């Protein structure tokens with residue numbers, strides 16, 4: 001099992017780093033300990049471009065040797081001081097104040113090692129045999145991570161890193177340590193299992209177009225396309241019909257509550273995803289009162 005190529009199908013001019021000139025605005029990388037997230041297509045540009053022919057599909061460049069990837073059973077950690085926004089060879093770290101407008105981000109390369117992905121998948125399938133699956137409105141085979149200590153142990157360190165990335169990318173703070181986002185409910189995050197051997201299609205082998213009850217959704221691919229399943233992928237409607245196909249261990253971030261998306265049908269095997277729904281934290285009452293008092297003094 002494992003990823004053989006490292007091609008994403010996020011197809012957009014702005015991801016086309018193989019062409020000679022990329023507009024400055026589309027320098028989009030940030031990295032955390034060698035894990036780089038790519039900004040997805042610029043939706044506004046895409047929308048005004050709808051009449052022109054679709055841009056050619058491009059592969060993101062393979063991750064470089066020497067990234068902070070250790071053993072196989074690994075989680076690729078953030079730096080202690082959060083994300084490294086320093087200049088990368090691809091461009092400037094111009095992410096300082098990201099106005100998120102429906103842009104998706106994909107990690108360039110896995111954020112979870114192959115062995116750990118396989119261990120989690122194994123644990124999920126074992127638990128589902130003894131406890132059965134839960135379901136929610138779209139996906140019909142789910143497990144809540146928090147219901148299963150054996151899963152939490154494996155998954156929580158990954159989740160806290162991904163949430164730190166989300167805080168940095170979509171949050172109000174310039175440091176990932178100050179959290180702006182929280183999970184939408186106690187049953188978050190969860191895993192989704194698609195299984196091509198199940199007769200029912202909807203919710204079992206795919207999910208139809210929908211928006212999530214979230215502001216930001218993350219998806220980490222725990223299974224390997226080719227090895228574990230065929231088909232699948234996440235289609236974000238605004239980006240066109242082609243699915244974003246993550247390699248095993250890679251992560252997709254997007255505004256799941258705004259952007260209509262679907263899970264493409266798998267044609268064979270089993271596809272397991274780690275999914276998290278997050279929303280912005282509401283300001284606490286104490287903070288609101290303080291703000292109101294401050295405002296009164298100022299006026």
Ligand SMILES: O=C(O)CCC(=O)C(=O)O
Nearest residue numbers: 139192233234262263275
């Ligand atoms: O299958 C996918 O890639 C999408 C899953 C999804 O949208 C969801 O679980 O809410």
Ligand SMILES: [Fe+2]
Nearest residue numbers: 211212256261
């Ligand atoms: Fe979704």
